[in-house]
Amino acid sequence: MKKINDLIAWLYILGTIVMGFVLLLLASGWLGKEDYLETVIRGQLERPAGIITGFIMIILGLIFLKMRLSAGTKDKYISFDNPEGEVTLSIKAIEDFVRRVGHEFGQVVDMSSKIVPAHGGLKVKVKVSLLAGSNVPQLTENIQHEIKSRVQNILGIENVLGIEVNVNKIIPRAGQEEEVSVHD
């Protein structure tokens, strides 16, 4: 449902801006000078009024765009307060941090991470590709422990609600057979 709402909002913004531009170009005579689009489909909209309406539509579209973008960025930060002011951490920075923690394990070939802010804390979801021959339960437990510990101690986020590790691939070591894919 959220995706449909997002799509409608973006189409509305785009439509408003494009229509504003078209109206502005028509009314100012830059486009279809002769009939002024049948005097804006017989609405008898005078050129000055058309120019003003076009401007207003563009400005409204840009205002909606800014509101949309700033609403989107609010979700992309985790914040905590201290006496000197607010400290915010971008989700992207946390995801990158988690990915780098994972890459410190020699058996981790590739890792992607996703942070989900929830109830005053966060959930960490990672997808990993491991080298064949790794003790998967032990390794994933170590990864979970290390991520939790670093997020708490280095990033200062105490409330780590869960760390989900999905092993997507087992990559053979050099000289072994082809990779094994594991699906969720």
Next chain:
Amino acid sequence: MAEMINGNSVEWGKVKIHHDAIAAIAGKMVNGVQGVAKLSGSIVENIAAKLGKQPKDKGIRTEVVGEEVTINVSVVVLYGTKIPDVAWQIQKNVRKAVEEMTGLHVKGVNVNVEGVQLEDKEEDA
């Protein structure tokens, strides 16, 4: 950014302090904190920097409410540093320097950590 922050009135007239001056002081303090890789600018600031026009207030925003100033700092930190400690150090240093050098009251210093950078790499998160 042509706005000025009203400073104290002195015997011969009023002193106004430009936002860029506050940003320059704050920027210098932030760059001096161990664990800070760089100040993080907006898309526009980064494009301007690539075109050779380095903004003086890159990564620093100042907001004035009455006689108080709030400073927002966006940074990229080095991987492995304790972010709460770095943030606390930034806040402490910026507040102290701005208050001492301008006489303005700093209401708060907000720190936004935009990325994490490996020490030996130029590119951030």
